[in-house]
Amino acid sequence: MNNDLYLNLDNPVWHSLTSTHSPYALGGDFVKRYPVDMLRILGCKTPLTADLEQIELWVVPGENFFVVGELPALPKNWVLHSKLECVQMICSKLNTLDTKNVADIEPLTEDHRSDMLELIGLVQPGYFFHNTPLLGNYFGIIKNNKLVAMAGERLKMTGFTEISAVVTHPDHTGQGYAQNLVAHVSKKNIEQNAVPFLHFVNNNVRARRVYELLGYTERKTINFWLIEFKGQKLSE
Template sequence: MEEEKLDNPVWNSLNETHKNFSLELNGFKFYKPEYCPFGGFTKLEHPISDLEEQLTFTDNFYIVGENPQFSSKLTLVKNLVCNQMILKQPINIELNEQIVELKTDKQKIELFDLVNLVQPGYFNRKTVDLGRYFGIYKNEQLVAATGERMKMNCFTEVSAVVTHPEHTGKGYAKQLIKQTTNQIFNGNKTPYLHVAAFNIGAIKLYEKLGFTYRRQISFWNFTTS
């Protein structure tokens, strides 16, 4: 089934829609580091420590999915356990904010700064080029954004759901998730997302919008230094 590809989202994205962003090493696939710090694999017999000498392009990365084998050559910084959630029907709310697609160089810099203020460590300089990103401005300041990250033939990940700390509680996230998922549905794909399992507030928001729990999935953060 196509939905089973969500069990290994990095690997399948880099095999399908995002194959042009892929780096392949010893049975692993990584996003080129300027785009995304994620990697994936399919065969557990490939110890991740085998990559240590080849990972010259990054010293900090995530393996998404199954527990990888590793040795003291690598340091496991953390295992971020996320709920993977999927949306089967369009969100039933009205769009009443002015939403803009973030396309210009200035807008992309503003997006990078906002995401790394709210959710540092996952959004690199060219992550914006993996999909479409949308924002809400107030007094010429980007105060909220959401967009698309990993993409497969049938699924697109909703990512970077961020609101500036001084502008929370105004419903901007709902509006931007609605806009982003509308675009995904219009492309005949199904939206899904990852949210930290401890982030109860965000999970409740996604449930209210119609997302349903699919499974838990781990983001294993390693360093090579």
């Protein structure tokens, strides 16, 4: 793969919304967002010089968004709430897993939608919405007719797929489910010539260990900025 393409991972939302996920993109030539029921996230072509007023026709007051990477200057009617320092990892070659205790992994379909929302709402609320599953393929482990672990694909761009929604029900941790699911989704993407990448909060030592065992390597630290559109122009 052309090494220049890896630079697109510095601004992954924009490059997803202008390539593989362009059918979902809302906005203009320089700032775009996903539909509100899909992802609360937006991207800018050139973040450091972007004008967020250009996306205001496609947002409503009170909406929160994550910006991944460099943060644009915020107009006075936008507010910064928080910054998450995350690690971005990539995997070009997957390590072989011990398959003795690998649980059965099933594709998740529309029939599993409510179970997916319930599980991720319990473990990782605020990042997954009704139509998030349309972004890619999702897989799960089902025990006694109950979804207990899942993982899938979120941001997608030419040559790269983000592995996301890696969650396990608290009653079923320690079984290797997350590792098996991430390996499954990663293998599928590598076979399709897409480099898998992922993000996790930088103090999540357990996640780092799992991903490193699979062959993921750290590419960079990248920030997730949570911002809010307030609506009316705020006074000077």
